[in-house]
Every structure is written in structure tokens, then in C-alpha cells.
């Protein structure tokens with residue numbers, strides 16, 4: 252299916268595009284993760300191909316009748332694999348740039364025999380922009396995105412007004428955007444960004460309760476132990 256995409260370009264003051272929301276570091280990769288990348292990416296991975304439409308039908312075929320959920324930045328994929336296993340009728344599309352995480356996720360998909368999870372190793376902002384059609388997604392998960400705490404780095408944050416609008420347009424009516432962070436100031440800033448998006452409404456007065464199917468990860472337990480509050484926001488497309 253051909254589709255013409257609007258572009259996600261937010262020129263900075265100097266006319267350059269905004270910086271990426273991640274920095275690729277040569278993180279350590281285990282032999283198993285490397286091996287999984289080579290052996291299983293073809294099976295469970297979707298190549299970066301701008302203009303190619305990805306949706307529940309193209310990824311999972313006509314028998315997948317449940318919702319279609321896109322996860323932005325799944326990290327090592329702990330939460331993703333558990334959620335996908337718990338909700339087998341829902342199709343998941345996870346996007347991540349970090350190679351060890353992608354390798355680990357591939358291992359988990361293979362080990363658990365997950366039929367409802369596909370992944371893409373690429374910048375999620377570009378994938379949302381160029382591979383998802385309007386009104387096609389039932390939910391976006393953005394769990395613990397990098398908070399970029401220093402003020403000079405705020406422009407790297409993924410929950411930018413223009414990217415939120417891109418996600419909102421790709422949601423079906425009533426589709427949701429589920430954001431979680433343990434960084435209070437990022438939570439407050441994202442609340443304002445989401446409130447300013449006219450296509451979205453808050454499903455709670457302010458902070459959402461954790462959905463029962465969202466597992467508490469190790470990272471999150473540590474945040475709680477260190478006294479940081481985990482904030483959740485669930486907005487829906489009108």
C-alpha cells in the first residue's frame with residue numbers, strides 16, 4: 252500500500268533538525284545476543300523501509316483480530332515480552348535502536364514462542380513517521396523513555412509536541428497513548444505536552460493508575476526503592 256507521509260521535521264534555531272532522542276553507545280553484547288541478531292532478525296524483525304506500511308494485518312496476518320500496539324524504546328524488552336505473552340490475541344510492534352536490547356528481545360521471542368510480537372531496530376520517531384498509517388494503531392506504549400534531565404538536553408526528549416501529534420494521528424479513535432516515567436519533572440512536562448494536543452484527552456484527572464497487565468520491572472523497583480515516584484499518563488484519541 253502506498254501512502255504519502257507528512258514529515259517530522261522540527262528545525263532548530265540554526266535550521267538543523269532536532270537531535271535524536273538517543274545516543275548509540277557501543278554497549279556490551281553477549282554472544283547469545285549477537286547470535287540472535289543474526290539468526291532471528293529475519294524471522295521477527297522488520298527492516299527499516301520508509302513508505303512500507305506496517306500494521307496488524309501486514310505483521311500478523313488476518314487471524315490476528317485483537318488490538319495493534321506499538322512500543323517505543325523497549326530497552327531490554329522485559330516488560331514487552333511479559334505483556335505480549337500475557338495478551339496473545341494482541342499484536343505488538345516494538346521499536347528500539349540499542350543492539351543488545353534487540354538481540355535480547357529476539358532471544359525472548361524465540362524462547363517463549365511469541366507469535367504476536369515483531370520488532371524493528373531503528374529510530375522509533377522515523378518508524379512512526381514513515382511506516383505507520385493514520386488511524387491504524389490501538390495503543391502506543393512509551394515506558395520509561397530517557398529523561399534527558401539536563402535542561403540543555405530537553406530537546407532530545409521523545410515526548411516532543413510534534414512527535415506526540417504524530418502518534419496521536421496514527422491512533423484509531425479511542426486509541427491510547429500510555430506514558431510512564433520515574434522522573435518527576437519529565438512527567439510534569441509530558442502532562443503539559445499531552446494536554447496541549449487537541450486530538451487527545453486524559454483518561455484520568457491527572458495521573459493514571461498502573462494498568463494491571465503492565466509488569467513492574469527491576470528498573471522500576473529500584474526507582475521506588477530510591478524514593479522516586481513513578482508517574483503514569485494514559486490519554487486517548489478523541
Ligand SMILES: C[S@@+](CC[C@H](N)C(=O)[O-])C[C@H]1O[C@@H](n2cnc3c(N)ncnc32)[C@H](O)[C@@H]1O
Nearest residue numbers: 272273324325326347348349374375394395397
Ligand atoms: C531508559 S530506556 C527504557 C527501556 C524500557 N522501555 C524500560 O522500561 O525498561 C529508554 C530506551 O529507549 C530507547 N530509545 C530512545 N530513543 C529512541 C528512538 N528514537 N527510537 C528507538 N528507541 C529509542 C533507548 O535506546 C533505550 O533503550
